[in-house]
Amino acid sequence: xxxxxxxxxxxxxxxxxxxxxxxxxxxxxxxxxxxxxxxxxxxxxxxxxxxxxxxxxxxxxxxxxxxxxxxxxxxxxxxxxxxxxxxxxxxxxxxxxxxxxxxxxxxxxxxxxxxxxxxxxxxxxxxxxxxxxxxxxxxxxxxxxxxxxxxxxxxxxxxxxxxxxxxxxxxxxxxxxxxxxxxxxxxxxxxxxxxxxxxxxxxxxxxxxxxxxxxxxxxxxxxxxxxxxxxxxxxxxxxxxxxxxxxxxxxxxxxxxxxxxxxxxxxxxxxxxxxxxxxxxxxxxxxxxxxxxxxxxxxxxxxxxxxxxxxxxxxxxxxxxxxxxxxxxxxxxxxxxxxxxxxxxxxxxxxxxxxxxxxxxxxxxxxxxxxxxxxxxxxxxxx
Amino acid sequence: xxxxxxxxxxxxxxxxxxxxxxxxxxxxxxxxxxxxxxxxxxxxxxxxxxxxxxxxxxxxxxxxxxxxxxxxxxxxxxxxxxxxxxxxxxxxxxxxxxxxxxxxxxxxxxxxxxxxxxxxxxxxxxxxxxxxxxxxxxxxxxxxxxxxxxxxxxxxxxxxxxxxxxxxxxxxxxxxxxx
Numbered sequence: 001x002x003x004x005x006x007x008x009x010x011x012x013x014x015x016x017x018x019x020x021x022x023x024x025x026x027x028x029x030x031x032x033x034x035x036x037x038x039x040x041x042x043x044x045x046x047x048x049x050x051x052x053x054x055x056x057x058x059x060x061x062x063x064x065x066x067x068x069x070x071x072x073x074x075x076x077x078x079x080x081x082x083x084x085x086x087x088x089x090x091x092x093x094x095x096x097x098x099x100x101x102x103x104x105x106x107x108x109x110x111x112x113x114x115x116x117x118x119x120x121x122x123x124x125x126x127x128x129x130x131x132x133x134x135x136x137x138x139x140x141x142x143x144x145x146x147x148x149x150x151x152x153x154x155x156x157x158x159x160x161x162x163x164x165x166x167x168x169x170x171x172x173x174x175x176x177x178x179x180x181x182x183x184x185x186x187x188x189x190x191x192x193x194x195x196x197x198x199x200x201x202x203x204x205x206x207x208x209x210x211x212x213x214x215x216x217x218x219x220x221x222x223x224x225x226x227x228x229x230x231x232x233x234x235x236x237x238x239x240x241x242x243x244x245x246x247x248x249x250x251x252x253x254x255x256x257x258x259x260x261x262x263x264x265x266x267x268x269x270x271x272x273x274x275x276x277x278x279x280x281x282x283x284x285x286x287x288x289x290x291x292x293x294x295x296x297x298x299x300x301x302x303x304x305x306x307x308x309x310x311x312x313x314x315x316x317x318x319x320x321x322x323x324x325x326x327x328x329x330x331x332x333x334x335x336x337x338x339x340x341x342x343x344x345x346x347x348x349x350x351x352x353x354x355x356x357x358x359x360x361x362x363x364x365x366x367x368x369x370x371x372x373x374x375x376x377x378x379x380x381x382x383x
Numbered sequence: 384x385x386x387x388x389x390x391x392x393x394x395x396x397x398x399x400x401x402x403x404x405x406x407x408x409x410x411x412x413x414x415x416x417x418x419x420x421x422x423x424x425x426x427x428x429x430x431x432x433x434x435x436x437x438x439x440x441x442x443x444x445x446x447x448x449x450x451x452x453x454x455x456x457x458x459x460x461x462x463x464x465x466x467x468x469x470x471x472x473x474x475x476x477x478x479x480x481x482x483x484x485x486x487x488x489x490x491x492x493x494x495x496x497x498x499x500x501x502x503x504x505x506x507x508x509x510x511x512x513x514x515x516x517x518x519x520x521x522x523x524x525x526x527x528x529x530x531x532x533x534x535x536x537x538x539x540x541x542x543x544x545x546x547x548x549x550x551x552x553x554x555x556x557x558x559x560x561x562x
């Protein structure tokens with residue numbers, strides 16, 4: 001029964017983003033899901049509880065989110081592609097485990113369907129308030145990969161990519177949906193045979209050092225799983241190539257942190273993804289992501305109809321942030337506007353790299369900004 | 384083509400189900416792009432609730448209504464809550480068993496006694512939403528009755544399918560007969 005092919009329900013379906021995420025995970029080869037239901041992410045667990053056994057995988061409802069993240073880390077070391085899904089409060093609880101996954105170079109996928117926060121916040125409404133938590137939520141230095149879909153189709157496609165990136169770079173990958181993307185039903189065409197990447201096994205006969213960066217893999221390690229006959233020592237304390245603790249040794253500790261960060265930052269160009277809309281001649285550039293990007297695209301179209309040279313950079317990965325692209329296109333524009341469903345966060349990344357004027361269009365309260373609201377904010381600055 | 388529909392009523396009537404079925408009919412069987420959203424959470428249980436469906440023959444950018452084409456309501460409270468942004472000449476369908484007063488500004492009102500038809504003609508008061516679904520599809524166009532029936536078949540067990548299909552037919556025919 002193990003690892004049998006997940007049969008897609010139908011080539012073209014109408015699915016919620018949360019459901020599309022589940023279908024994407026199964027197509028990516030995910031065969032272990034552990035989670036604790038929470039609004040607005042519950043449909044992920046609900047669909048997993050039905051679909052995972054059909055695919056010969058394991059579904060576990062855990063006692064809480066701490067257990068959930070730790071069990072997927074264990075499953076990943078047991079050789080599975082593993083995923084959990086949650087929303088804000090659960091994502092906070094998972095942060096320690098995410099740091100552990102980063103330190104131990106464990107491939108896993110964490111889905112956060114964003115509600116409004118802080119704390120219990122707004123269980124039933126949307127936000128994009130967790131974008132920095134996804135980058136900085138756990139303590140210490142590490143470089144996570146953060147993907148952010150704008151539609152149900154992308155929820156499926158990007159879940160597949162999240163697993164591919166996790167396996168390629170041996171890193172926890174966060175997939176940030178928001179309540180709107182998670183719950184909107186849209187047409188989704190599932191790939192029949194998506195291209196899949198699997199962790200690279202150590203070649204036979206080599207002197208295997210589990211945490212040694214391999215230049216040919218872009219600084220990523222070979223990965224043997226438990227049960228394959230290799231000696232594995234997995235520890236959250238900083239360690240050397242064999243997994244032995246070096247937390248008391250400054251140079252070797254620094255080298256460990258460098259290794260887990262460099263494998264992401266040095267491959268950032270391969271990881272970053274985005275789409276450009278009317279960007280070539282844009283004087284007024286919007287930068288948006290998630291459901292807000294749908295409003296932003298409409299605002300660009302309406303602005304163009306009114307004679308404004310507007311364009312859109314839509315981010316599909318938030319981190320690593322595409323510094324060079326945003327700088328080039330942002331500097332070419334007269335001004336960059338960043339609508340987002342938070343108090344103004346990713347706008348700071350834009351300000352960090354762009355010399356043109358950068359303006360925040362923050363929206364709080366749980367609803368996405370309308371195209372009219374975005375255009376109004378633009379016109380207040382650039383009539 | 385971009386066509387925007389809102390369906391509203393009180394929680395429990397099955398208005399969200401109409402939205403989901405319409406989305407499946409249009410997207411899975413009707414060849415259209417579709418985005419279906421709904422009021423979600425505590426307010427959807429018992430109080431006024433709504434679902435919104437955008438139909439398009441091209442990519443849908445903004446997934447919420449910008450300029451509503453059609454509103455269907457199954458309660459007086461839902462009409463009061465969700466008709467504010469409907470322009471005067473746009474389509475308004477009411478379940479006239481439950482919605483007795485419509486604001487005078489609306490010039491294109493279709494009255495369908497959906498709840499009464501479900502009770503009296505089908506002995507299935509719970510099927511009022513499917514009567515409304517049929518009437519709505521007849522009025523809105525863009526999605527064929529055949530596509531809707533495929534969606535029904537895809538969504539209900541054999542036992543429940545017949546009742547729901549009969550209710551859909553009743554609503555669809557009521558509209559075609561000029562009711």
